[in-house]
Amino acid sequence: MRRGSLTVAAALTLTSACKDPVLEARVEALGPDTGPYPAGPNHRAGAPCTLCHMEGSAASSPFDLGGTVYARVSTKEGLGGVKVRLFDNDGDELGVVTNEVGNFFLREGELGPIDFPIWVELEHQGEVTAMQAPIFRERSCATCHADPAGPSSPGHVYLREEP
Amino acid sequence: MRRVAVAVVAAACTVSSAQKSFDVPSSEGFRYVSEMLGARCGSLDCHGQAGRNLRIYSRFGLRLSSADVPGRGQTTSAEHEANYASVVMGEPELLSQVFGDGGREPQRLTLVRKARYQESHKGGRAVDAYGDHCIVSWLEGEIDKKACFAASILQKPPGFGTAGGSGGASTGGAGGQGGLAGSPSGGAGGTGGAASGGTGGTPASGGTTGGGGYTCGMEFWPCALDVYAECSAAKLSPPGHQVYAKADCQSCHGATGPGQEFLLSGVVWSHDTKAGAEHVQVAVKSGADFFLTCSDQLGFFFVPAAGQPAPNWPKAETHIRAVLGEKIMPADKEHKPSCNSSDCHAHAEHTLWAP
Numbered sequence: 001m002r003r004g005s006l007t008v009a010a011a012l013t014l015t016s017a018c019k020d021p022v023l024e025a026r027v028e029a030l031g032p033d034t035g036p037y038p039a040g041p042n043h044r045a046g047a048p049c050t051l052c053h054m055e056g057s058a059a060s061s062p063f064d065l066g067g068t069v070y071a072r073v074s075t076k077e078g079l080g081g082v083k084v085r086l087f088d089n090d091g092d093e094l095g096v097v098t099n100e101v102g103n104f105f106l107r108e109g110e111l112g113p114i115d116f117p118i119w120v121e122l123e124h125q126g127e128v129t130a131m132q133a134p135i136f137r138e139r140s141c142a143t144c145h146a147d148p149a150g151p152s153s154p155g156h157v158y159l160r161e162e163p
Numbered sequence: 164m165r166r167v168a169v170a171v172v173a174a175a176c177t178v179s180s181a182q183k184s185f186d187v188p189s190s191e192g193f194r195y196v197s198e199m200l201g202a203r204c205g206s207l208d209c210h211g212q213a214g215r216n217l218r219i220y221s222r223f224g225l226r227l228s229s230a231d232v233p234g235r236g237q238t239t240s241a242e243h244e245a246n247y248a249s250v251v252m253g254e255p256e257l258l259s260q261v262f263g264d265g266g267r268e269p270q271r272l273t274l275v276r277k278a279r280y281q282e283s284h285k286g287g288r289a290v291d292a293y294g295d296h297c298i299v300s301w302l303e304g305e306i307d308k309k310a311c312f313a314a315s316i317l318q319k320p321p322g323f324g325t326a327g328g329s330g331g332a333s334t335g336g337a338g339g340q341g342g343l344a345g346s347p348s349g350g351a352g353g354t355g356g357a358a359s360g361g362t363g364g365t366p367a368s369g370g371t372t373g374g375g376g377y378t379c380g381m382e383f384w385p386c387a388l389d390v391y392a393e394c395s396a397a398k399l400s401p402p403g404h405q406v407y408a409k410a411d412c413q414s415c416h417g418a419t420g421p422g423q424e425f426l427l428s429g430v431v432w433s434h435d436t437k438a439g440a441e442h443v444q445v446a447v448k449s450g451a452d453f454f455l456t457c458s459d460q461l462g463f464f465f466v467p468a469a470g471q472p473a474p475n476w477p478k479a480e481t482h483i484r485a486v487l488g489e490k491i492m493p494a495d496k497e498h499k500p501s502c503n504s505s506d507c508h509a510h511a512e513h514t515l516w517a518p
Contacts, residue, residue: 085323087319087320087321087322087323088320089318089320090320091320091321091322093320093322117317119319119320119323121323121324128495130323130324132223132234133202133206133223133224133234133317134206134317135206135208136206136208136209136286137208137209137285137286138207138208143207143208144206144207144208144233149232150229150232151225151226151227151228151229151231151232151233152207152211152212152213152225152226152233153207153232153233154232154233154234154235155232
């Protein structure tokens with residue numbers, strides 16, 4: 001009986017110490033944060049936010065959703081002041097505005113009642129663009145919207161096509 | 164029916180392999196199923212990933228050709244073929260059995276159980292009743308194109324796309340879906356003519372899922388228009404007319420040109436063949452007037468002037484549709500008689516691809 005209890009206790013200890021090697025490898029693959037901003041709302045623009053900002057990963061503050069909006073398709077000039085409007089099929093809507101480098105994020109719980117699939121629209125000074133298909137479950141824009149554009153990615157998120 | 168051969172390693176410690184053949188549902192018409200799978204399962208964050216056992220290529224997700232990018236152009240024939248292979252190779256023995264049984268007990272297939280969320284599936288229930296019927300009809304040996312089409316159009320949430328139209332792509336997204344068994348009523352415009360019908364229609368009834376979205380008579384398309392019945396151009400382009408496919412049609416067919424006067428005109432293309440796309444409905448709605456036409460064998464379409472009032476272009480709405488979907492011209496793009504002017508759809512970056 002005693003032996004059985006000890007075995008269970010040891011197993012629990014091992015479980016709690018367990019890390020996700022796949023996640024760790026993906027975080028590692030991001031490389032070091034080369035700036036120019038220190039860790040905070042402006043850092044790592046264009047990176048898949050929730051790779052680190054998720055429960056059990058490198059950052060302490062989990063995000064519900066995060067990404068970076070750029071002004072144009074052809075450049076990596078982050079665009080601040082863009083209203084990112086999120087819609088779900090229940091009619092729930094939520095808006096979040098990008099910061100000075102184009103980053104936006106919703107901390108854990110801030111997504112509120114919005115449920116996947118989520119349809120996304122960007123609005124900036126009268127200009128509007130919208131995703132053609134919804135997000136089904138990914139919480140980082142950059143996971144799908146990686147640069148360069150190619151068969152598995154449409155490229156970074158942008159407001160307008162013209163240079 | 165199609166016979167597929169699968170190489171099966173007989174045992175873990177042997178180097179020999181054997182080929183087995185299975186009778187499986189046909190690839191003919193599978194593109195309708197494939198379009199549905201692309202819309203509902205093939206996003207880049209789901210089965211539109213190379214690492215998936217069920218790998219789905221689509222216009223909005225993973226692309227097969229290194230020259231293609233998600234969100235641009237149409238799903239290609241090669242992508243539909245690859246999707247067929249992916250679906251068929253998942254469980255070939257079981258698929259063959261289900262097909263041999265006329266589609267009976269389709270839940271024997273993981274594809275069906277996952278889609279119905281009868282088995283653990285991160286994407287939850289992936290198909291609605293139409294999508295489920297689309298898959299089952301393929302397993303039964305006769306694809307229900309209407310069900311596949313309805314399921315391939317994702318219903319957009321209320322409020323989405325109302326902030327001024329969508330930019331980015333040259334065409335907007337597709338509309339929602341209506342009931343399969345809707346009773347068409349209300350008037351319809353004849354080909355090339357203007358009509359004020361479509362206002363007295365009743366919403367399609369009989370649809371069991373979805374709700375909202377496209378309901379004939381209440382939305383853009385009049386009820387009596389059946390997208391599933393191929394449309395035909397009232398007048399075909401003369402032989403050799405394709406040399407003008409990139410020209411501004413109205414330069415000859417405008418009020419002062421040498422050709423028959425058109426109210427509007429243009430060319431629609433097949434992304435698959437890169438040639439003109441036939442049987443595409445093109446419609447402009449302007450107030451109570453509805454102008455409808457159909458592309459011909461070369462992809463040309465036009466609405467004759469013939470004394471009709473011109474659309475109020477700044478307020479006009481333009482849609483095109485074919486059996487695989489619908490495209491809506493964004494409201495912030497200039498609507499005008501010459502779809503094919505050099506700065507519009509004759510421009511290489513704004514080619515008007517058929518759905």
